[in-house]
Amino acid sequence: MIIQDNISLRHYNTFGIEAKARHYTEVYSTSELQEVLQQWKGGAPFILGGGSNILLTGDLGRLVVRNCIKGREIVRKENGKAWVAAGGGENWHDFVLWCLENELGGIENLSLIPGTVGAAPIQNIGAYGVELRDVFHSLEAVELSSGMEHAFGREACRFGYRESIFKGPLKGQYCITRVMVELTTGPHHLNTSYGAIRETLENWNIKEPTIQDVSRAVTAIRSSKLPDPAVLGNSGSFFKNPEIPLIQFEALQARFPNIIHYPAGEGLIKVPAGWLIEQCGWKGQRIGDAGCYEKQALVLVNYGTASGPEVLELAQQIVDSVEQKFGIRLAPEVNVV
Numbered sequence: 001m002i003i004q005d006n007i008s009l010r011h012y013n014t015f016g017i018e019a020k021a022r023h024y025t026e027v028y029s030t031s032e033l034q035e036v037l038q039q040w041k042g043g044a045p046f047i048l049g050g051g052s053n054i055l056l057t058g059d060l061g062r063l064v065v066r067n068c069i070k071g072r073e074i075v076r077k078e079n080g081k082a083w084v085a086a087g088g089g090e091n092w093h094d095f096v097l098w099c100l101e102n103e104l105g106g107i108e109n110l111s112l113i114p115g116t117v118g119a120a121p122i123q124n125i126g127a128y129g130v131e132l133r134d135v136f137h138s139l140e141a142v143e144l145s146s147g148m149e150h151a152f153g154r155e156a157c158r159f160g161y162r163e164s165i166f167k168g169p170l171k172g173q174y175c176i177t178r179v180m181v182e183l184t185t186g187p188h189h190l191n192t193s194y195g196a197i198r199e200t201l202e203n204w205n206i207k208e209p210t211i212q213d214v215s216r217a218v219t220a221i222r223s224s225k226l227p228d229p230a231v232l233g234n235s236g237s238f239f240k241n242p243e244i245p246l247i248q249f250e251a252l253q254a255r256f257p258n259i260i261h262y263p264a265g266e267g268l269i270k271v272p273a274g275w276l277i278e279q280c281g282w283k284g285q286r287i288g289d290a291g292c293y294e295k296q297a298l299v300l301v302n303y304g305t306a307s308g309p310e311v312l313e314l315a316q317q318i319v320d321s322v323e324q325k326f327g328i329r330l331a332p333e334v335n336v337v
């Protein structure tokens with residue numbers, strides 16, 4: 001076990017924010033993780049994946065453990081289905097591409113989401129009409145306080161919209177070491193309900209799309225809309241899309257007839273946070289090096305040397321002005337650390 005001191009995390013978070021880890025190590029297997037937990041006496045460590053869903057607001061006094069546990073495996077194939085597992089430290093998008101190479105369908109809409117496989121269940125990653133929970137089978141995780149391994153099925157994970165038990169009651173208590181998903185070997189069920197996917201496929205003159213075509217379409221759409229963290233620091237959507245009761249929505253619609261909205265089930269209406277932020281005039285604005293992305297107001301960006309507190313201050317001002325105008329309080333999707 002090698003523990004390093006005072007390591008800069010700038011290149012370990014996609015916001016590109018400068019912050020130091022007082023202590024830092026990497027683990028490449030479950031047993032290595034358990035060894036670290038057994039020997040480390042300085043309190044619960046912070047588990048780091050690809051750093052694509054965090055905002056660091058200062059140096060971390062805790063031990064930072066980067067999950068580098070690799071491995072991909074087709075565990076079983078039966079009746080048109082395949083159970084596929086991957087190590088928590090695998091890159092999510094590489095895993096998607098590997099599944100596509102193996103003609104396995106179900107996660108093509110989740111192409112190009114940054115980060116690791118192990119973090120995917122934390123906020124039940126989702127995009128273009130598909131969420132991880134739609135294909136999720138189970139996961140293995142190590143409890144940080146005891147080093148014990150536990151398995152969690154779908155119910156136990158309590159998935160919700162950008163939520164799970166690991167972002168709620170069990171936050172910071174486990175390290176997810178392995179995730180298993182249930183995919184299709186064919187025929188595949190394609191999810192092309194999103195207009196942008198349909199339009200892209202039509203523009204490419206693809207009449208009978210494959211899972212690979214859908215992945216390529218999603219990749220093209222995402223690349224045109226979202227800033228590449230390698231070029232412009234960001235953590236994707238900074239806020240969740242609020243879901244409000246129908247009665248509150250109707251009152252808002254009377255005042256703002258153009259309000260964009262989608263049914264969210266159980267008498268709830270989802271309003272895109274990006275639209276709300278844009279209506280408050282934030283799109284393309286910046287305070288110092290912290291900014292609201294010019295092509296998508298939901299994404300906050302670091303133009304160079306923004307600090308965590310500066311990004312947080314911008315986020316707070318956005319939250320306040322949306323609340324003032326619409327009476328809706330935005331909640332962050334990003335984990336503020």
Ligand SMILES: Cc1cc2nc3c(=O)[nH]c(=O)nc-3n(C[C@H](O)[C@H](O)[C@H](O)COP(=O)(O)OP(=O)(O)OC[C@H]3O[C@@H](n4cnc5c(N)ncnc54)[C@H](O)[C@@H]3O)c2cc1C
Pocket residue numbers: 014046047048049050051052053054067088113114115116117118119120122123124125126127166174175176177226227228229234235236237335
């Ligand atoms: C450009 C861009 C686009 C994005 N688009 C989407 C999108 O479309 N949909 C979407 O859902 N998300 C999106 N995201 C957010 C992000 O990619 C996902 O949330 C991703 O799953 C984060 O993975 P990570 O490994 O980087 O996690 P990190 O940022 O490293 O960690 C996030 C949180 O999870 C915890 N954590 C990480 N790994 C583990 C583990 N193995 N066990 C326990 N806890 C862990 C951390 O402690 C932290 O609290 C986007 C981000 C960016 C930068």
